[in-house]
Amino acid sequence: MSAPSVTPIPITTISELKQHHSQLVRLGLASHPAHARRLLAFLARDPAGLPYAARLLAHHPDPHPALFNPLLASLPPRHAAAFLSLMLSLPLHPDHFTLPRILPAAPLPLAAQLHALLLKLNFHSHAHSFNALLAAYLANARADLAFRLFGGGGSSAVLDVVSWTTMVGGLCRLGLVDDARELFDGMPERNLISWNAMISGYVKAGRFLDALEVFDQMRATGLEGNGFVAASAVVACTGAGALARGREVHRWVEQSGIQMDAKLATAVVDMYCKCGSVEEAWRVFQRLPTKGLTSWNCMIGGLAVHGRCKDAIELFHQMEREDVAPDDVTLVNVLTACAHTGNVSGGRHYFDYIVQRYGIEPKMEHYGCMVDLFGRAGLLDEAKKVIDDMPMEPDIGVLGALFGACKIHRDLDLGEAIGWRVIELDPQNSGRYMLLANLLASAGRWGDVARVRQLMDERNVSKEAGRSVIEIDSEVCEFQCGTLRHPEEKEIFAMAKDMMRKIGLEGYAPDTSDVLHDVAEEAKEASLLYHSEKLAIAFGLLRTRPGDTMRVTKNLRVCRDCHEATKLISRVFEREIVVRDRNRFHHFRDGVCSCNDYW
């Protein structure tokens, strides 16, 4: 029903509102729902208007909750509470929709008050109100109160699938994934939202393999998925670096008729990129009917970390031709592509060009990219100049980029000056200490190396152990630096020795410059064999044949020695070896790496 027409007077002040109200009263229209709602909506914007709103409701012949419920959600929690207490004093009666309107944004004291009201009104057996209260406690990080309410404490609360899912999702958000899982396993009934709450909860916690396990369980129940579940599963594969599983999920999406929208497709493109297969990413990307800005960014970034600078830049121009305007992420990705290939002039050019042509304001990360670009190329003065000239104070990331460059180019003076500063700015990051220790070690400064070690001990920072994961026939195997624990450890060790012997005949010489112990050269060389990627590759050699591709994912950066060794292994054993390290991908093939030794 449309409102009876009156000249629409704009309401911007309380006096205009009063004027309008009196006109409506004269016309006998003041109580018409549409007009009353408009008046109330204005009054509700300012707490000063609440008494007026209450009077208006008090004089209304039928102050139905529908009249004031819509206002409540739009009010800030404090005002909503004030308004609610006014309503109650009139007295007007809330209905089952009233509390769920206020609860989602309610801070803790208000939530507790509403809890009391809920009990008083006997709404606790009403699922909407009860679940909203549960969500409010969880949103306030009070898992304890949520558990008490959920557990019933003797109340007659009825738990439905929403209550359970609210708990699971809320606990995951609070980082209590294991508690969430326990509840999840005990759920009397689950829907797609429940399944996805658990899967995405694991993803957020970085527990990708657990996420995939739950996803498999869901499929085993015969339930059809949807786009949300698909996205979570794809992202889990991305995080795990599990290409074979990713392909499987992709196939499942296509077979189960889930709509491949731009977001899901981009997640798939990203998965293929981050799992080491740019070719498959490219195929999905090309087939996209509509490409969002993020799809372009993702593909350009994917090419960048695979060291395919030319392709990344070519794609950027294609994006321009299709009239998609780049954003700050595009700029980061294009600069990364240049930085990873030593394309200094390209980086300079695209920085200026994109900033000027598209009016993008360069941010901290863009200056960081430029520092990285110059620094990697050995132009440390240029890199320093970027920092001196940038309009803000450099953050730890920008300084870290310069520091990393000092390490690569063995600039001891600058590196030391920045290094000690960097570890003060980022005292819990073990990688920073290791970089500094490495730099000092390469100059034979063992006393200072020990000082760095001591600082780490004092601050309880421990060195992150190198870990490499290799996926063989969908089975994921992890190796840790320094230890070899595996059912086939004898065979793997023998293969590792043989592998090193064979590449030794091809000219491999151990590079111990990154080894951090002040010990005899022989001991240093021996320790290199136990680097996690060498163990993973040895295992991969046992399980693959010449011509095959093996994929290794490493948690740290590859060291020089492993990089040299892997190049030779790819040639001697005729394998393509794809290594994803902390920063980028290396494709080893026939004795050459895609990074051209620039990384």
Add this chain to the structure above:
DNA sequence: ATAGGGTTAG
């Protein structure tokens, strides 16, 4: 009232 899906330097 329950999931809330994609890209970002080092």
